[in-house]
Amino acid sequence: MTFNSDRSFLSSFDWTLLALVLSLCAIGLLNIYSAGYGTSQTQTPFYLKQLQWIALGLIAMSVTFFIDYRIIARGAYIFYGIAIVLLFLVFISGYTMHGSQRWLSIGGFAFQPSEFVKLAIILALARYFDNHKSNKPYKLRELVVPSLIILLPFILILRQPDLGTALTLLLIAASIVFFIGVNWKSLAIAVTGILVMIPIGWHFLKDYQKERLIIFFNPERDPLGAGYHIIQSKIAVGSGGFFGKGFLSGTQTQLKFLPEQRTDFIFSVFAEEWGFIGAFILIILFMSLILWGLKIALHARDLLGIIIAFGITALISWQVFINLGMVLGMLPVVGIPLPFLSYGGSAMISLMACLGLLMNINMRKYVYHR
């Protein structure tokens, strides 16, 4: 099989997707620059570091882009296994920041396995459903293995504790399962099961997580504690107004009233400085990216491609929704970064790898085996 000689293959390279992603990354860089503006520069500024991550991400992207996704999917269970091992390693020797143990140190780099777990789960589920094709909706019995595939990393990540990522995993998996088609009875049973689990799960939440959920419903109750993030974020976004305060001129950002401004609350930085116009354009960019991903899924040539493309789109969508809902004060602060904009190497590299797969699937929609 030679794909590089095929002309339709090259001409069908997904420039749109690349352009969308690169503009999102560019906006992210501007914001990270603004968020770090005026602080003492004792180390490499974060926007330069993010640039490195983007470069590494592009390398990862080209890897997942060039190797046929069907070949990659063959290694799905191996990737999954590695991801689980890494999660265990985090447990054993990971280090702790902000009260949760999420990071592994590899060669001096902080590395967050949970970001890669998302992709590994998508691949593993795709592989499983591809291997167990069915014309009828799946019944509960047939969903036992996929459930285990999800639950193992879910529990490990929940225990770190990283409520946001754990929930994202669940949402991605649920999206895939819904998409594949589930027997309505089975769905009803599963939903009841989850409803029963909620009060039990509440028990396992850390105090700060419980507090965040409570404060979410009434953030003004604790304006300096857990509610502080939400309030300051709402103030930042709202005070931006229609045209924004201008690049490097957001007082909430520049005077550091906005917490976590490089990471989870990067959107607030943007909305404060670029206003409704800027935020609107950004949201349209995300929407385009997601619709583009759906289009790729719709046109994929096989079920494997459909599930992978849909799963990746779901991953990006849920993270965007949860993050925006959070910074706009509609959802609790659960600590989900905004894809391509938030500072962070692990997320950037794994997202770029996801995008590479999307392009991969898009490009091979017309390629048939000989």
Added chain:
Amino acid sequence: MENRFSVLNTPDPGEFRQKFKVVLFLLLVIFSVLLIRLWFLQIIKTEELQQRSESNAVRYRKIQAMRGLILDRNGVLLAGSLPSFNVVYMPGVVKDHEQILNRLKSLYEKQSLPVEFDSSLPKSVRPYMPIKLEENIGMEKVAVVETNSLSLTGVYIDVSPVRRYPKGEMMAPIIGYTGEVCREDLKKEKGGYTLGDISGRHGVERVFDEYIRGKNGAELIEVNVYEREIKNLGRIDPVPGNNVVMSVDAGLQKVAWEALKGKAGAVVALDPRDGAILAMVSAPSFDPHLFNVTFSPEQWRGLLNNPRAPMINRAISGQYPPGSVYKLIVAAAALEEGVISPDSKILCTGAYRLGSRTYRCWRRHGHGKVDLHRAIVESCDVYFYNTGRMLGVDTIAKYARLFGLGSPTGINLPNEMSGIVPSQEWKLSRMEQPWLPGETISISIGQGYNLATPLQLANAYAALANGGTFWKPYLVRRVETIKGRILFEHKAEKIGTLSLSNNTIELLKNALWGAVNDKRGTGRAARIAHVDVSGKTGTSQVVGLPQDLQARKEIKFTEFQKDHALFVCFAPRNNPEIVIAVVVEHGGQGGSVAAPIARRILNAYFAKKDKEQATMAKKASDSRESY
């Protein structure tokens, strides 16, 4: 290998298309919700949130105005302001207060500076209410805090003026002190005070606060989340307060203060020609600087409950039985009412008998036959027992009121007391008991229920000295802006007339002169060279004495049971310019304790006047020569 790619496993497109439509619909809903929310925050609520972002970062910092100066009549500084440096802590967003404060502590200790703050803050600190950690710190500490400001998040130096009183304790009872504005002042409708302002407490600082305090300025600054100043957005300069010029002579005040040293009591010196207070001392006193730093409730209670009452201005709030000083009033009443003539004589055997009780004269063996003049000069008690009985308590009360007793003089100071002028009606309404004849005996020598403040006594004698006019005593001559424009000037205010016949006034003045200058006068200790002093001593009992003479001798008095020593005088004899009232609590004899104090003040007053006249004369002759 081959079959893995050979199966074209495209799923049923129809089914997936349906699901895509659902997904698309959901996506549109979610994105619409996000955009609507964005619209709501950035367009509808933007004004409110913009204000909140401003109040986040913009601080309104008050700039305390410098209080005006308080000067004595010659321009000597009595109160001024100096900058004071305070260490302030803004809890803000700092999470671990103790860590920051312990860091400050260890920085101090490294420089071996004393740590004068408590590093355990109360649990409920308000985030944007600054807490004063230390006040009025030295430059070493300022340097420590400033150089380590980066590691001391939320800790900063605040400069505010602090009041200085160069004359300290001796002026404190009349000048008062300053402190952070209290809740009552904040409630005042036209007070114009805001929280944290410095206002005058007690004395001139309080009464003239409106003039002295000036107008606070303000500064708008932009701060970051650590309360560090980023930008100055504007400033309104404070307007300094106005200067107050008092009628008091700091030199004379000092003489009086030193004369009273170690004793408790009061001295009032005033000018009988217009009521100007020249000196007003109350001892013991307090250090007005104590109130510059925040006071703990224990310290407060300690000061207020001190048995020696240092916070009381005894000159206007201390009420004492006037003792023989009161005889002047009884004598005036007797002459005016005609119960005696100046020449009628009464035999003093050393005792006066009423029923089973014996009232003694201070001179055990009696004065023999005495007339009015001698009775005042030698302060014969028996003479006044007789005249008092003839007058009756209500007539004495009438004359006491005529002399201004029983009501405040109206001096512009807080907490002036009115004293007590007892009468039959007064006793009936106050104690619901009828007046007893024996009580009139006590009243007629200024004992019993009689109470008067030193200022009242001074003012009573002043009216006699100046020929019958009551002037309202005053402490502040004028208030002027720092550029010298006069905002307030005291005008002599006549508040009453001592309506006695000239004859009576002359007789009484002669007798008072005699009391100081006659060989047997009780106030001889107040004589000074070149100037004729007139005055009256008084010794007022604090506790009742047993009837038995022997028992009297054996009594050992405690500190708070000894007699009060009083002396009131004026000088010179003709056209008096100064009236002095001295009260020494539990001091003993008026003639031997109070009169010498008056003498020191008189000496100082006239020595200074002579000097001034000499320089004036020299100037005059100089100008004549050069002419």
